[in-house]
Amino acid sequence: MAEEKPNKPTDPVYDVLVTSLVSHRNMTPRVDVRFLQDKHIQMEAEAAIKVGVDLIRVATGAYADSFLFNFLLERVFKARMDDSSAKNACAQILQEFRAYRDELIREFLDRQIPEL
Numbered sequence: 001m002a003e004e005k006p007n008k009p010t011d012p013v014y015d016v017l018v019t020s021l022v023s024h025r026n027m028t029p030r031v032d033v034r035f036l037q038d039k040h041i042q043m044e045a046e047a048a049i050k051v052g053v054d055l056i057r058v059a060t061g062a063y064a065d066s067f068l069f070n071f072l073l074e075r076v077f078k079a080r081m082d083d084s085s086a087k088n089a090c091a092q093i094l095q096e097f098r099a100y101r102d103e104l105i106r107e108f109l110d111r112q113i114p115e116l
Contacts, residue, residue: 001079015037016035017034017036018033018048019032020045031045038073061098072089072094
């Protein structure tokens with residue numbers, strides 16, 4: 001079956017193209033993930049949704065981590081990027097924050113609150 005044409009990114013940093021397709025064997029929805037190094041994987045649509053949600057969750061977490069790290073470094077420790085002791089302190093706090101965040105997510109999920 002014809003596959004949906006991917007939107008070609010113009011940003012040279014973008015190195016993953018994702019296209020939808022229909023399996024020629026059983027006509028089920030599939031997703032093709034192609035890396036610009038000419039490697040690719042195919043997965044069932046449901047698995048692709050899970051990967052997509054995971055990517056969004058991790059990417060938004062990365063922003064939160066970066067915001068927290070920079071806030072701690074610049075506003076709490078009043079330090080610069082070349083201050084290795086302040087950076088180490090920020091990294092330790094960030095590790096504790098991540099563990100706390102994971103614990104809260106598990107608690108929220110246990111309460112039947114939709115996944116973040």
